[in-house]
Amino acid sequence: MHKIKTIEEAMGHIKDGMTLMIGGFLGTGTPETFIDALIERGVKDLTVIGNDTGFPDKGIGRLIVNKQVKKAIVSHIGTNPETGRQMNAGEIEVVLVPQGTLAEQVRAGGAGLGGILTPTGLGTIVEEGKQKVVVQGKTYLVEEPIRADVALLKGAKVDKKGNIYYNYAARNFNPLMAMAADLVIVEAETLVETGEIHPNEVMTPGIFVDMIVEGGK
Amino acid sequence: MHKIKTIEEAMGHIKDGMTLMIGGFLGTGTPETFIDALIERGVKDLTVIGNDTGFPDKGIGRLIVNKQVKKAIVSHIGTNPETGRQMNAGEIEVVLVPQGTLAEQVRAGGAGLGGILTPTGLGTIVEEGKQKVVVQGKTYLVEEPIRADVALLKGAKVDKKGNIYYNYAARNFNPLMAMAADLVIVEAETLVETGEIHPNEVMTPGIFVDMIVEGGK
Amino acid sequence: MDNIREIIAKRVAKELKDGDVVNLGIGLPTLVANYIPEGVDIILQSENGFVGMGPAPEAGKEEKDLVNAGGLNVTLMPGAAFFDSATSFAIIRGGHVAATVLGALQVDQKGNLANWMIPGKLVPGMGGAMDLVSGAKKVIVAMEHTAKGKAKILKECTLPLTAVAEVDLIITEMGVMAVKPEGLVLLEINPAYTVEDIKAATEAELIIADPLKDMTV
């Protein structure tokens, strides 16, 4: 199982119209080298799932600015005015999801759960069209699992089996997305030998990771 | 916020009739020093939530043998014949839960979720009395959150703020239970200074931990 | 203007107790960290994935990946711990945050809050706000009393809600108001204003506490 690929090999799997999960929080923990490659390759009509649409020049936002995204499922778009502009112009569909709900939906997608029950969004427009369940006398929204064709992650250290160690706040959605896509590709800031990450300290087990590309920023 | 306590101070909070979550998997990762203290103090009518009832001489099993448990919520009892004997004699109530469901129920209890939807147990006696929800055309069981009065954990390294680092397979249910009880007490195999566990490598944030007792085995 | 923000931040700071885990929203709420009383040790949670957030670093000492939920560089306090977004919101939704402080576009006398969108105008998204407001033990709205002379404290919110009946306390430059079963109670007044001033600036029906205390900062 040789997982180390060139960026061309790895990004060649991403086709027009695919659904991508992209790790990161306002760009921190986003695999920017993959974003560069997607821009260069010009794949389009993407559905992107991530915490936010970053900034116009950072993170997922760059794909928006370059008009490669037809739908974004995110918790906020406030830091990237271009997303709001495209949304108001009807050029892009934006689904806004509470951040904690989005995290659980991605986790559920990877964990074989049919979803989770949350109080978040009750009585707001978030509840529209959703099932409700009463548990122990309290009402909860059913939030369904989410999966993607491809997850694009960034790790600070990645070993040759795909085990990932994240640095500080760059962790965010990355470990959740690692479980919830058919193809999982990680950008390794530093590629290390297997065993260099202590088995106790692996944050994403390599079994989730299909391809490793060396040379994240 | 001084969290370091003597075992007498900490165990003094555990009263007859309480519900306890106890970390560990067949005794690995179970705070045996706390079990010793509970046996010595003779608290009774406990409801115990854990992966299993260990062995007669190891883990949660020792509380069963000593007849301090009135109800056990666990995934199996096969390694402790005394649990089966007491169950058949009507001396103890045993609720058997699929292991993955139990893990998610504890997690949900700590995460403010109203429960999770799982396919596990569908069409078996596990589904009896439970709500079902159809999501994306598939049927799932609603499994409700579980909480406890007290969680008893064991950490390999614990710092003075209560941050915990677990060793190997001793992790198991401990990080989940840390979130799901009103009072959380950890047995520290090694008590270290704050900062000695790297912030990236903390497995249970100290904010969940109320009391630390030095001197686990 | 700055003086108004300072007054609000200082008064909010007095609500926080030693050992509290607190989430401060972007903008004015962030200032609260500057006014925590001596001897009070609060732990700041940052929803992008850590507890133990410290102030901004000195220029030139920024660490990559060490940013807050607004994308700004921060530092760490001793005992900090990082985690993924699912755990971050398990902390938030699960009631492990003692207090969340956030701004509002509107808040009403039933404790409803609107702070995430203005239909047809501004749709930045809810980010983590819906989870924070649903999950935190105490929800403190910290904001200027009016917006360009228009009341923000209403009988009933007209904008899309962030959460229903979750607000506990409203702190503005004019006073401190608590949402109680009997209605919105003015607990403290800034001596620079009269009760009539506040009533004129507030659309909600205000119940005046007796005695009405001075708001001291």
Added chain:
Amino acid sequence: MDNIREIIAKRVAKELKDGDVVNLGIGLPTLVANYIPEGVDIILQSENGFVGMGPAPEAGKEEKDLVNAGGLNVTLMPGAAFFDSATSFAIIRGGHVAATVLGALQVDQKGNLANWMIPGKLVPGMGGAMDLVSGAKKVIVAMEHTAKGKAKILKECTLPLTAVAEVDLIITEMGVMAVKPEGLVLLEINPAYTVEDIKAATEAELIIADPLKDMTV
């Protein structure tokens, strides 16, 4: 007897492919690890919380906390990674385990499995079996064909089920059977037995594959 177990374990081993994540149940399934073909690199998952399980250690080289789901000391393979019980079952339930191998009290021609209790007699609990059988991509039942001369492969299970219609393959010392839409198909036969021998030892209706292959180990 040992020879029978060896035959079964060897045949199961041939089902496993390079790179597969595999969970082996306690008892006979554990033996499968001894017969993995050269050049095939499988990754063993242990439901108590890790991937990359290796064989038992030499006497005197046991490491504390490094135990399998049966509580026995094991070793680690390069690239091993530990996690908590919720993540362990996210792996299992989420379809990240390519194959699970487990024993059965009964299995039937519809792929139903019973392996966790005999009412009024033996109630060890389901442990992780219900999740494993629901979640693994391929469920292989590895067991002796009969129990004390009584059929275990039935038209319909009579004991409480572990899961409904999840079994893919049944491997015994007599042959290899697959659960297919048309029924239970005998794919391979151990040349030491005749088709009539197998039919006599099986209550389920067996469809004999044409051609019927020899079971080689």
